[in-house]
Amino acid sequence: MKKRIILTLLLIMVAFIFVPFIPVLSFTETHTDSPIPHYLSIKKEKNFQIIFTHTIHKTDVIENYRVFNNKEILLLSMEYSDVAIGMPSYAEEGQTLLYEDGKYTLSYDRSVLPHFTLFIGNVEDQLFLQYQQKKYDLKEGLEKGKSYLFEVKKLSLLEVMKGANLNEQ
Template identity: 60%
Template sequence: MKKKLATLFIFLVICFFFIPFWTAFTFTETRNENPSLHYISLNDVKDFQIVFTHSIHLTDVIESYKVLDSKEIRLMSMKYSDVAIGMPSYAEEGQTLLYEDGIYTLQYNEAILPNFTLHIGDVDYRLNFIYGAKYFNLKEELVRGKSYLFEVKKLSLYEKMKGVKLNGR
């Protein structure tokens, strides 16, 4: 009887260790045979932003997203002040472009992504991930010059222990 209980206990511990329970924003290094995983634990707040300085205009761009129940990512809007190189000056199908007080807001009706790749450029411009009241400076937290697959997924205790938790401020 003790042997069966011990076996059951070990089985449950192993299951707890390897079954994904915790939902997180994950940044997985790409183009690497042994990719590193960085994560931010996800709580009840579903909205987040990525704020970066456009490398040509040198103005801030604010991308707003929402996490769906399916763990997909919905691009809600993008705000910027210049429409020259790399920034849209008109709305395409499924988009609405507004201009108010010198700021363009491009709203997306149904832009749903399973994930996307984020390149951490080796330039001294802003790249922040904002979630809740926390700011994560991705230029400090991740490796410059590397690309990361960004997605929302469940992590096991093993993956959390093996990965790097981003702390932010």
């Protein structure tokens, strides 16, 4: 009987270490054999933003997202002030473009992404992830000149211990 209890407790501890259960916003370098997971734990708040300075216009672009079904990313809208190079000047099907107070807001009816790749440019323009009223400088937490797969996923306790928590910047 004691052996069964000990074995059961041991199995529970092993599962606790190796089974993914911690929801995170994850950045995984794409061109390496053994990437270090960079992550930010997801709390109850499901909305987040990526804020960057457009390299040509030198104006801020704010992309608004929501964690969807605890594994996908819902692109809600994009806000910007210039429609020249690289920024849409009209809405396509499933989109709405509004112009108010010198800002364009491109909203998406339903743009669900399983993941996307984010390139950390080797320029001095800003790049932030904003979550729960806090900004995380991605150019400090991630390596410039590298591409990262951004996704919502669950990490095991072991992966969390091996990874780099963006909250500890």
